[in-house]
Every structure is written in C-alpha cells, then in structure tokens.
Amino acid sequence: MSELHPQNHLPPLLEAREVTVRFGGLTAVDGVDAVFRAGELVGIIGPNGAGKTTFFNAISGVLRPTSGQLLADGHDLIGQNPHRFAAHGIARTFQTPRVFSEMSVRDNVEFGLKFAGRRSRKWVFWGPEARVPWALRTPESILELIGLLHLSEIPAAAITPSQQRLLEIAMALATRPRLLLLDEVAAGLTESELENMAQLIRRIRDELDLSVIWIEHAVTTLLRHVERVIVLHQGRKIADATPAEVVRNPDVIEAYLGDEMENAT
Numbered sequence: 001m002s003e004l005h006p007q008n009h010l011p012p013l014l015e016a017r018e019v020t021v022r023f024g025g026l027t028a029v030d031g032v033d034a035v036f037r038a039g040e041l042v043g044i045i046g047p048n049g050a051g052k053t054t055f056f057n058a059i060s061g062v063l064r065p066t067s068g069q070l071l072a073d074g075h076d077l078i079g080q081n082p083h084r085f086a087a088h089g090i091a092r093t094f095q096t097p098r099v100f101s102e103m104s105v106r107d108n109v110e111f112g113l114k115f116a117g118r119r120s121r122k123w124v125f126w127g128p129e130a131r132v133p134w135a136l137r138t139p140e141s142i143l144e145l146i147g148l149l150h151l152s153e154i155p156a157a158a159i160t161p162s163q164q165r166l167l168e169i170a171m172a173l174a175t176r177p178r179l180l181l182l183d184e185v186a187a188g189l190t191e192s193e194l195e196n197m198a199q200l201i202r203r204i205r206d207e208l209d210l211s212v213i214w215i216e217h218a219v220t221t222l223l224r225h226v227e228r229v230i231v232l233h234q235g236r237k238i239a240d241a242t243p244a245e246v247v248r249n250p251d252v253i254e255a256y257l258g259d260e261m262e263n264a265t
C-alpha cells in the first residue's frame with residue numbers, strides 16, 4: 001500500500017533519528033531510528049517494558065528525549081510542546097484513555113477540534129478546509145465514523161471502557177492528524193471486539209488518508225492487519241519489516257515472538 005501512495009516522493013511525515021530516552025540509569029529507548037510515511041499502517045510490538053509507550057511519548061511530544069532528532073516537514077520537533085506536534089499533524093491516544101468524564105461524548109470531541117485550533121464546519125467550499133474529509137468536519141461526523149453517535153449526549157464517565165477507547169480515537173481524529181498513534185486501544189477487548197477495532201483502524205487509514213502507528217500486545221491480530229512492524233526489545237529496535245519477514249526473524253523469535261506465538265496457539 002505505502003509504496004503506491006501518491007505522496008511517497010515527499011519527505012516522511014515523521015523521522016526519528018537515534019532517539020534515546022533515559023530515566024536515571026535506565027535506558028528505556030535506545031538510539032531508535034524509524035521513518036513513517038504517508039498512508040502507512042505500522043505496528044509496534046515488543047515485550048512488557050520494551051520501550052514502546054516511551055517511544056510514543058517521545059514522538060508525540062509528551063516527553064523530551066534525552067537525545068536524538070525528530071524531523072517533521074523538515075523541522076526538528078525535539079523540545080517542542082504537544083501543540084506543536086499537533087500542528088504537524090501528530091495525534092495520539094493513551095493506554096489509559098484520557099477523556100473528560102463530566103463532559104458529554106460530543107463535547108469531548110469538540111475539545112479535540114479546539115485543541116488543534118480547528119473549527120467545526122460542515123460546509124466549506126474553498127481553502128485548505130475544503131480538503132478535510134467530510135467525516136472529520138464536525139463532532140457528529142467523527143462520532144458517526146467511530147460508531148458512537150448514538151451516545152453523543154451521554155457524559156463520558158457513563159460509557160464503557162471500550163467505548164472510552166473509541167472516544168479517545170475520535171478526539172485524536174478531531175485534531176485532523178496526518179499521523180495517528182494508537183497505544184493499546186484494543187487492550188481488554190474480546191476477540192470479536194478486537195477484530196472490529198482492527199477493521200476500524202484500517203478503515204480510518206484507508207478512508208481518511210492518514211498514517212497509523214499501532215502498539216498492541218494482541219500480536220497475531222496486529223500482524224494480520226499492518227503492513228510493517230517495528231519490534232522493540234530492551235529499548236532497541238531489533239526489526240523493522242513486513243509481518244511475514246518479522247515472524248521468521250530469529251532475533252524476534254528469541255526475544256519475543258516465540259512465546260507470544262506459543263501463547264496465541
């Protein structure tokens with residue numbers, strides 16, 4: 001998919017160069033290089049504590065890496081706040097959904113729009129806004145896409161944890177990202193909910209013309225849906241290849257996938 005994307009002659013959406021994050025004496029992310037291009041659906045896997053979330057925190061501006069570079073549109077974003085990352089089209093979800101529990105589902109999405117300085121506008125005929133997909137123009141259209149429109153007026157505290165994960169995706173989409181980072185959005189879901197989530201993620205990527213990076217422990221599902229997988233182990237990147245290549249990689253089998261595959265079967 002990504003090789004055929006019309007924007008592939010453009011610079012990557014985001015390029016991490018030698019990104020390192022240390023917490024005191026612990027190196028959580030160790031010199032990771034990664035390139036993310038338009039239209040990609042990329043998975044990140046690795047054992048507990050491998051550095052996946054810390055890497056997300058670094059590439060979304062939640063924490064400042066100890067060293068390295070993060071290039072977006074030719075700008076180094078290191079040291080910039082999350083608003084600057086959002087301005088470059090980078091949006092994310094968190095392992096524990098961060099929604100405003102007192103506010104309605106709809107108002108949470110409205111907040112996402114405002115966070116990124118966007119306005120809710122259904123009818124726009126010219127200018128950059130005209131290129132925004134219909135599904136991302138208003139809180140209602142976003143909620144319809146994500147399947148939560150029927151819950152619009154309910155406080156976020158009153159919806160289920162898996163609906164809160166969907167709401168968080170809706171809030172991230174409201175910022176109209178070019179690169180959407182999803183951190184374990186399928187954690188705790190049943191098998192059928194997991195498959196529905198994977199289908200939704202693919203639809204989002206296909207229909208909204210954005211790139212998705214997806215961290216998930218449900219490896220067998222993830223490998224069936226992504227086109228490229230980055231494997232982290234003890235903070236280092238040990239593989240960056242197609243799912244078919246990654247499952248045959250001896251380093252990955254030794255570090256992680258052997259156990260996971262045994263558990264999965």
Ligand SMILES: Nc1ncnc2c1ncn2[C@@H]1O[C@H](COP(=O)(O)OP(=O)(O)OP(=O)(O)O)[C@@H](O)[C@H]1O
Pocket residue numbers: 023026028046047048049050051052053054055
């Ligand atoms: N704020 C922090 N302060 C100190 N150590 C941290 C902090 N955040 C993460 N770590 C440590 O950094 C390492 C990487 O953690 P991280 O959460 O990034 O791993 P992960 O691959 O996302 O794990 P999981 O799959 O369990 O979510 C772990 O050893 C963790 O304990």
